[in-house]
Amino acid sequence: DADVTQTPRNRITKTGKRIMLECSQTKGHDRMYWYRQDPGLGLRLIYYSFDVKDINKGEISDGYSVSRQAQAKFSLSLESAIPNQTALYFCATSDLGWNTGELFFGEGSRLTVL
């Protein structure tokens, strides 16, 4: 089983619908992240959480919200999806140690908003 699991892997929805993307990890890491990938733009940080009680906005948080339900679970919600939120979304984790720098990624959730 993958260390970082994202569900669903693919989702097609309509404008205005509420969508939740879920992420769970078995690595035991405290830090979790949600990134969005768009062609030519690389990955951009949406939200991050350094522990269960800590939630921080990233570069592009507008239109998104998150919930850290447990150390192992970090969900991303789109309250009212719009077409320009069509993208590939990645969850990632990292160890507490700042000097490792390595992120461990899930396989991605492809979201299409019609």
Next chain:
Amino acid sequence: AQSVTQPDIHITVSEGASLELRCNYSYGATPYLFWYVQSPGQGLQLLLKYFSGDTLVQGIKGFEAEFKRSQSSFNLRKPSVHWSDAAEYFCAVGEHAGNMLTFGGGTRLMVKP
């Protein structure tokens, strides 16, 4: 604010040829630099990282990268490319005090037989 530029969106090389992928960064302090690879349908995997010390760093899968402060560059190299290296490659710069990474736009590598 930190930023990363990967000037080449697509690169095609022949199998067995050498490879260099360019990365330029902008960061006020000493950067923490990374290269990640994304194979089709997969998440990103760390190839190598530079924090300090020797400016030539070795990574997995036969890749290496050289940090050149004077050029604000961290180019990725491989002496002989294999067909399995076809993927998208991302350069990233990290904040000094944490695990916040800023990614470049990526370079898609295609390998000709």
